[in-house]
Amino acid sequence: MRAEHWAYRLLLAHSFGLCCCVPVLAPIPARAQAPPPPSAPDELYLEVSVNGEDSGMILRFRQGPSGLRSSVQNLRELGLDPALFGVAGQDEFDLERIPGLRYDYDTVRQRLHLQLADALRPPFALDARGGRPSAPASVTPGLLLNCDAYAQLGRERRLAIFNEWRYFSGAGAFSSSGLWNASGAERNYIRLDSYWLREDETSMRSLQVGDFVSGSLSWSRALRMGGVQWRRNFDLRPDLLTYPVAALGGSAVVPGVLQLYVNGVQQYSAEVPSGPFVVRQIAGLNGAGQATVVTRDAAGRAVSATLPLYVDTRMLSEGLSDYALELGALRRGYGSRSFGYALPAVSASWRHGWSPRLTLEAHGEAGGHLVNGGGGLLWRLGQAGVLSAALAGSYHSRALPPTVAGGLGGVQDGSGTDNGAAQDGAGASGAARRGGGQLALGYQYLGRRFSVDLLSVRASGGYADLGSAQGTPVLRGSDRMALNLALSSSQSLSLAYTGARPSAQPAARIAALSYSLSMGNGLYLGVSAFRDLKDRAVRGLFFNLSYSFDNRVNAAASSGRQNGVRSKLFSLTRAPDFGGGFGWALQKGSIDQTAVDQAQVQYLGDAGQVSLLTQGRAGQRGTSLSASGALVAMDGAVLAARQVGSGFALVSTGVAGVPVVHENREIGHTGRGGYLLVPNLLPYALNRLAIDTGGLAADVRVRSTRAEVAPRRLAGVLAAFPVERYRAATVVVQQADGTPMAVGTPVRHVQSGAETVIGYDGMTFVDELGEENELVVGKPGAQCRLRFRYRPPAGSALPVLGPFPCLPAAGGR
Template sequence: MCAFAQGQSQPQPGPPVRPDASANQPHDVYLEVMLNGERSALIAQFRELNGRLSASGKDLDNIGLAIDRLGITETAEVPLDSIRGLHYTYDAARQRVTLQAPDAIRKPYTFDTRALTATPPATSSRGFLINYDAYAQSNTDAQLAIWSEERYFDPAGVFSNTGTAYLYKNDHRYTRYDTSWSTSDPATLDTKQFGDTISSSLAWSRSVRIGGFQWRSNFALRPDLVTFPLPAFGGSAVVPSSVDLYVNSVRQFSGNVPSGPFIVNNVPGITGGGQATVITRDALGRTVETSVPLYVDTRLLAAGLSSYSFEAGFLRRAYGLDSFQYDPKPALSASARHGLNDYLTLEAHTEATSGVYNAGAGALVRMGMAGVLNGSLSASTGRLAGTQASLGYELIEPHFSIDAQSIRAFGNYGDLAARDGSPVPTATDRVTVAVPFFSTQTFSVSYIGFRYPQAQPSQIGSVAYTLNVGNLASVNLSAYQDFRQRESRGAFLSVSFGLGNNTSVNATVGRQNGQSNYNVNASRPPNYDGGWGWGVQAGNAGASPYRQAQVQYLGSGGEVTALAQQISGRTTGSLDLSGTVVMMDGSVKPSRRIYDGFALVSTDGIAGIPVLHENRVIGVTDRAGHLLVPDLNSYQDNRVGIDGMKLPADARIDTTTMNLVPQSQSGVLAHFGVTRYSAASVILQGLDGKVLPPGATVRHEESGKETIVGFDGLTFIEGLQKENHLVVDSGALHCRVTFAYTRPDDGSLPTIGPLTCLSKVGDVR
């Protein structure tokens, strides 16, 4: 016989009082939970008094009720009868409670379409590298120039220096570009840099080169972080269902949800306006389809997210010409952005140096599906006093887009760049309208206008039409006109073909400023895995015909490009060498150019072991057991492994794969700890010349390890020394074997014997 209690949001008469005394005392019960007719596989703790139940806020949250929406704290003890909309049935005999809850008080099942496995902390080994690009040209005074980057890295950060050495006929010099030390913290998403840097800027401000200090936010330290607002789509499933999400008719996500409300977060795959459709299907195949419009702009910051940058130092002058020319007066610059909500992002920027002080604020506002409006207002005081205002608008739709921006400066408005000799434009206008149609064609119209103080203004309009024929060919027709200089105009027709095998052909004809020109070229760059590439080109720029041919070779140690060209009858040749030299783990390794993270694989001196990057074989270890793996993604998982089947038979290894997460511009030592062990199969026989029977116990005295004799008198012995002693014990059989061992050079596991087991210590027969 079962006892039941029915709980509702309104008070109900309780069940008859049970005869046992404990019925009048509150006590804990642990019950199986059923929610809206479905078993939840959850055992929850409740408090019972006379058939009525209460539970803690934490347990209600685990069951799936939205306690934040109900105003319930995790520590609160809540009678189920007091929760509006909740009905329950308590089956004491089966130790089960069945809850009926509307979607309004249930937690939605939430899943993130961009959810990634947590990335381990980024690491760096200690090392040094030199990136280089050497260019030599014949028949000129500029005979040889060598650009180089010297980079030291360790777990604390990266030191980098760049510059070019000019070894010309009458000019030998070295020009330094940038020198800096940088360190990053993925926990706080910031980077600090000491030395030469470029100041931050917004769409309505300008960057300058500064030698000093920079502290800035760096979202690249978290590649999985979505910095702009993304829509969330919700729905409700009566029974467990599958969910498909389509954005502009392209499926972006598919998954399964339990019954009840659900939310799909962080939907990727679109920039601008579009249509999202959520389709749920239950076990019987019945579908429910819901469509909503959406608009995504990557310039906005997600609600609550902030970015910042602060620089202090001295303005760099004559960059690329002078190695150490800085303005003697200190300068400051700072920028900040904050996502107030999914519709509004605020911006601010300020600059200061001797005689110039500049500050401004701006905002980006998403107007629903009507696009994003941006604007700013800034002012400067001191020797350069004035104001600047900007206004812009962008709308991206599947069949139409417009991007417009206008900036006006009034008075003698100035900033750090103007203080250093680059005046602020008094007017900047930009408008682009694009109309895609028939999915393969695009027509666009653009206008760009600039006006500088005491300079001829420029106003250029252009039109372009593009036709794509699958992946095989494309046609582009364009024309421009400078409205301030009537004779400055041009029109061009370009056709490109893809011939397969990474080979392409392009032809362009046009007329510019009253002169006709054409260009025809064909090329096949080297494959990423390495090999040969080539290119040929011919054309005529007005009255100057030119011809060019080049051949490239890309290897694991770098890239070589040889080029011959003829311009107006003058022939020259050039040779370009680029690559990297890495010093790590006591070795010096040449490599193709390294831009970001990389790994040095070590197999403890074992050569010829294939190395895999993302399950692709990229090379084998050299005689020192090393192979360099370039092009790893910093702050992301990179799967690197070795082919364990190619290891020597006497080699042991704990793992053959690693997930490497290098810091930016740093290298990681991927040490696959390979140990060599001395072992052999030994054939044992008795004095009668017959092999010992299976099952006999064998003890190796030097290592203390025990094993047994197998079929054919074979036993496998590990930990062998130069001299070895075996003790055999099998019932009435007690004997010893002594033998010498030398490890084979080829890493094989030899078979020794047959060896005669003697009853007394003596020589092996």
């Protein structure tokens, strides 16, 4: 016992001595960049904050010879870019060695405060474009027939019907269009275009097999062909800005609100955290202007920065390419022949954004012993506009065919009715030349106060393209000049000049001048004049005054003189409402001292549009009737609709008379089958549809009243808003003694599993009822049951059933 007693005393003394040897230190605030003493553990787990904002993370650090060391993974965890720190290829680094980084290590709280310069922080990115977002497109298989009929009544009767057949599914869309004419004893049908189209919005590529218009540039001509076309299609991504736009950067000391103004108009607003930020995709500008970014903190202090901009939508963003490749045969006689394919040909166009200031172009085509190719560029001169230039050459090993009479501009179709310059047989004299060249120079500046557009094209006598091989040669010279002046916010003045020099015809030079004035409250004045500088007898002067009333009625008065012929016209029009209804137009006046009048009435409905027009001149009168619409087969139903564009939706409710709203505008009501077709939606973009349930019966419900749909091009998509009828009732539950069940008592519907509670007077609302129903009332251990039958009422009011006694054993009614 004595030995144990002495051992106990020695242990107490030793413990007391250890306690006395350890000094008690008061907490000392940590100094900046002061690591723990060398004897501290090598690994530290610290709570990290960046520029005063807690990260909410505890990360691992190590004590190094010169301070704290961090892993590169820590930077990634904090949302920082190791490349900005210069340590992308390392595993660890010393905090002391990073320029622009300061830190404060709090040894007491085990916290690490990082203070980073803006150069070390990735900017907070903002997308300022307020356009409609794109979405994965969908399609519901179906058939479509578009029709547009015109009938001329009276002695000279004539009937023309345009039609387009369309089939669409997940594999693509097939379309075929044509025109049927009947005049007197003549009857004929002309096929226009037939093709199969498949598009991929992910890669922005389109494949078209059949008839198409070839790709072209500003200095080349488009061709109608039959074959295969493969091209880049930016329309599949309506949210994508394809042209170069500047990005505005800045830094916010504290979190605040950012506002973007383009030419003084606010375009975008968003909250930004502290630190650097960058605003990208600044839209709403074409030409010269300026963008201003304003940041405001919680106290209202504002900091602004302004940047001059110049945007040209013809250019491509850096690294972006646009192309089209066609292989097939040129088409002749479009509009007069159904199958006029002749000359095998190949065509290719390419554009590439080399830099924000430079876009490169190239085009080539070959066929019929002719080869044509060239290149061009668009070069932005800072804020001074865009310069364009192109040089092309051609070579043909055989003489070109005789020239076919044609007109200026348009798409070359080989019929001699669309593109190229009208020439006589003398045009064939240039065909003997084996080659030639074409040079195009242009300049464009678009500003807030004035705009200038210049383009001049010169071609040598031997230059030719595939249109020339079809009998429509290129112009030997063409000039275009346009000058627009904004005299004030309500006045503008424009001057235009156009010149064309065919090979074997006199040159044409036309100058035009126009002035417009908006006098407010819907009143508008326009004055225009033109003159042929080669023929002084060809000239004209026109005045126009119009006024728009609040009820969609527009009144206009015009007077003019062209080539010595005077005209005076007065008109009053009202367009049909977008949701449907009647419209009308009245016109009266004189042309060359001959009285003219015109009256028209229109009706726009869910199934299409009809119009009746009567015209009178010099005692003679003509009357015509036109109608347009569509038939659509989708979702097992066939219905009539308005003429359908490139994308549409079929709204299905299952109930007739439900109003349908497209982009906050009522477009119509569902028909007897509960369907309504919404035409002319934007393909590959989110289109907002909704139904108005205010007029539905009280015993129906709609799980969703809004939907966003994105149809494919030439296709439709089903937008289902299933309207369901309630199978519900208010059930009155009593206890076994006939008194109401207590408020709040739980209730479970055995058949559906739905749970609810007892309300006042023993009432409870039960949904999803069947013919036979059972309720379990009360908590486990103190439950009762009741049974009842349900029959849907004839009216729309929800029925009240009971009272039913709730019995502990199986029973009830």
